[in-house]
Amino acid sequence: MATGLVTHPDCLAHVTPAHVHEQPARLALVLQALDGLPLFRYAAPLASDAALLSLHSRAYLDHIRAAMPDTGFTVMDPDTDEETVLSPTSLPALLRAVGAVQKAIDLVLSGEVTNAFAAIRPPGHHAERELPMGFCFFGNVALGAKHALDIHGLDRVAIVDFDVHHGNGTQALLWDEPRALVITSQQMPLWPDTGDVTETGAHDNVLNVPLAPGSGGAAMRAAYEAQVFPRLDAFRPELLLISAGFDAHAADPLADLVWVEEDYEWLSHRLCDIADRYCGGRVVSTLEGGYDLSALAASAATHVRVLTERSG
Numbered sequence: 001m002a003t004g005l006v007t008h009p010d011c012l013a014h015v016t017p018a019h020v021h022e023q024p025a026r027l028a029l030v031l032q033a034l035d036g037l038p039l040f041r042y043a044a045p046l047a048s049d050a051a052l053l054s055l056h057s058r059a060y061l062d063h064i065r066a067a068m069p070d071t072g073f074t075v076m077d078p079d080t081d082e083e084t085v086l087s088p089t090s091l092p093a094l095l096r097a098v099g100a101v102q103k104a105i106d107l108v109l110s111g112e113v114t115n116a117f118a119a120i121r122p123p124g125h126h127a128e129r130e131l132p133m134g135f136c137f138f139g140n141v142a143l144g145a146k147h148a149l150d151i152h153g154l155d156r157v158a159i160v161d162f163d164v165h166h167g168n169g170t171q172a173l174l175w176d177e178p179r180a181l182v183i184t185s186q187q188m189p190l191w192p193d194t195g196d197v198t199e200t201g202a203h204d205n206v207l208n209v210p211l212a213p214g215s216g217g218a219a220m221r222a223a224y225e226a227q228v229f230p231r232l233d234a235f236r237p238e239l240l241l242i243s244a245g246f247d248a249h250a251a252d253p254l255a256d257l258v259w260v261e262e263d264y265e266w267l268s269h270r271l272c273d274i275a276d277r278y279c280g281g282r283v284v285s286t287l288e289g290g291y292d293l294s295a296l297a298a299s300a301a302t303h304v305r306v307l308t309e310r311s312g
């Protein structure tokens, strides 16, 4: 068996102005870092409107399409969020980011590959039903969960989001979805200032794991051992989705969790252990944040290398 890599050049054409941390070079360097790994490569398709409408409203789709500029940039909310920005060539990237996760799920559930990584941008875990924020426009991984549940007919899908920021969008989009377990660890306090332990979902299907600034990889490992893995064991997912952000890295300019590559390696292996136990190893991981370019590339390569080691 093998590991799939789903990506598309259109994801590099989502251009952002210089002040925005989420830059095309992020994905370019991640892809370069994955070059030597034994991966089966696939082109990400464009997501359909029907797929987007499983969690976003028609009015929101129309709003996003209308916001695409002919030239220059559209800042979605200049008052509160100057970094969520569209360029004239952004729409295919947005649609392929969603499509990549769905394609990766199709590949894993058909048995063509054991696990897969969607190397995409823009990220998705901050996007809510009618609200773009934090570089995100559509809920890539939440839409992936819906795809696995509604199109493939799975009964239980778990999402683990280890990006340093709270996966507020994934949480909001799947708040009332009892077939999805959403687990998100995040530095707290940190933007977007949500993700308290009291946020547990409409069906006790959300687990928030706040981590203190400066707490480092040891605190992360302890929290995952004490809280995350037991919840996954109790839930027995049929598919494990990962929101893989690498901005908890010590070098990242946006946060202070002080993780290193070995922490991502440890966590990737432990999540694959869970997948081996309940899902036949089926893991679909998707790129979220990570803003120090070399730390992002090294950490993503470490994570995907573990997927390749575990796909055999």
Ligand SMILES: [Zn+2]
Pocket (backbone or CB within 6 Å): 163, 164, 165, 245, 247, 288, 289, 290
């Ligand atoms: Zn982040």
